[in-house]
Amino acid sequence: MSFSPALRRFVRTLAQVGLIIAIWLLATWLSQHLLPNVPPGIAGIAIALGLMALGLLRREWVADGAAWLLREMLLFxxxxxxxxxxxxxxxxxxxxxxxxxxxxxxxxxxxxxxxxxxxxxxxxxxxxxxxxxxxxxxxx
Structure with a gap:
């Protein structure tokens, strides 16, 4: 079964937004339980940067999701x-x-x-x- 390119892109973007949300949730948990003086946004950036530096997270895995979030930022x-x-x-x-x-x-x-x-x-x-x-x- 073959999916249209638009559907594949939508699913990929949705998965990437989910990955970004997972990093945000982890950062929020860390800020609340282990690092109360570190804002979740800073912790999230540090987590993402650390994962990228270790090669565990590639830019391509979050690029479309991050671009969509930035485009739709006004809604927030x-x-x-x-x-x-x-x-x-x-x-x-x-x-x-x-x-x-x-x-x-x-x-x-x-x-x-x-x-x-x-x-x-x-x-x-x-x-x-x-x-x-x-x-x-x-x-x-």
């Missing part, structure tokens, strides 16, 4: 928007403070990400030069 914010609509008095009283925190925290995250990427790029360039590449990391 619907409950938050509904909660905001239910409490308009909160925004009348603290709206500017909330907006300020959102803008400043977003800017800080963007700056920190930019600095981290720049540092990683410089370190990679330096490492490639030491391995025999030129300043751009290209082999000589």
């Amino acid at each position: 914010f619907v409950p938050v928007v509904i909660a905001v609509v239910q409490y308009p008095a909160l925004f009348h009283q603290h709206g500017l403070a909330i907006l300020f925190v959102i803008v400043v925290s977003t800017a800080l995250v963007m700056l920190a990400t930019g600095f981290a990427v720049d540092l990683a790029w410089r370190l990679e360039k330096r490492w490639l030069r030491r391995q025999g590449g030129d300043a751009d990391g290209e082999p000589r």
Whole structure:
């Protein structure tokens, strides 16, 4: 019996989302029982990175599921928007403070990400030069 490519892709994506959820559940359990000071999101990233570093998890095994989750991320914010609509008095009283925190925290995250990427790029360039590449990391 042969399945259509669309059905195979759907099942593969569903399985990958399931694998991501399993990692998230493991990270949540670890955060609650063994590492109470580590947020589940950080624990999940560490678990996924560790599994990838050990060769136990390949990027292809989660790529389609992660891409789908990122594409549909807006759906995960619907409950938050509904909660905001239910409490308009909160925004009348603290709206500017909330907006300020959102803008400043977003800017800080963007700056920190930019600095981290720049540092990683410089370190990679330096490492490639030491391995025999030129300043751009290209082999000589």
